[in-house]
Amino acid sequence: MPEGHTIHRYARRHRRALAGQEVAVSSPQGRFSKGAARLDGRRLETVEAVGKHLFYSWKGGDILHIHLGLFGRFRLYRDDPPPPTDNTRLAMSADHSTVYLSGPSACELLDPAEEEALRSRLGPDPIAEPGEGDSFVANLGRRRIPVGAAMLDQRVIAGVGNVYRSELLFLCDIDPRRPAASLDGGEARRLWAEAVTRLQAGERSGRIVTVAPIEVGAKRVAEMVGEERLYVYKRTGLGCRRCGTPIQSTELGGRAAFFCPTCQS
């Protein structure tokens, strides 16, 4: 489920629910038992998102690093949570809130140096650092890979996933197969600007919507159904919403990228 906008939402919700409190931590599944035991009962200081990564900082210096990967999922409960399942890797509860985590690709303890090493590998995050467009433009300029592949590389831009990469390139009329370094400055800047606008909107609304104008009220966005929210993602063979040309897909960065061969050329 998660691209960067979702991860930032989790950071905020978990911060509100748990930060500043002493948290009961356990690993019902058992695969994080040692780490959970180390954190159990300690005070959670902050929760921060960078790209698709989450960092929970605990009193005493440990950092819990969580990455959901493709399958990871959080559930947040108020008051009486259901019992955890066999796949609940991590449970955190304090006061009236309980968070369950299942299926993460990373759930581990880091020290501050390790956290810093991880963060230094990430490119600018359009949600957290909207002013870092220069860094993104420079990163793109150094890549010879297709721009569609570069947009999935978290060292280039942190937080974009497979839906946003296709949608952002469509919004900017850029063919995803073009070499990243072939974009001119205006194109690269526009791409960053769209990433900032759309990911921030996604964080606010909790869903990826690129067809609707950004200013559209939450009510109308909520009424929109499934595919109508997107221009190209998973619309192979269907008519482009702008020009009617059948949408194509091609493998870029190891995953399917979707584009309109007429609008994006």
Added chain:
DNA sequence: TACATATGATCAT
């Protein structure tokens, strides 16, 4: 029941 699929990333070759 089985299988396909998924908004991710790493490691080996």
Added chain:
DNA sequence: TGATCCTATGTAA
């Protein structure tokens, strides 16, 4: 590039 890890869901059988 391919194999691998991890879980939930929808559809087919």
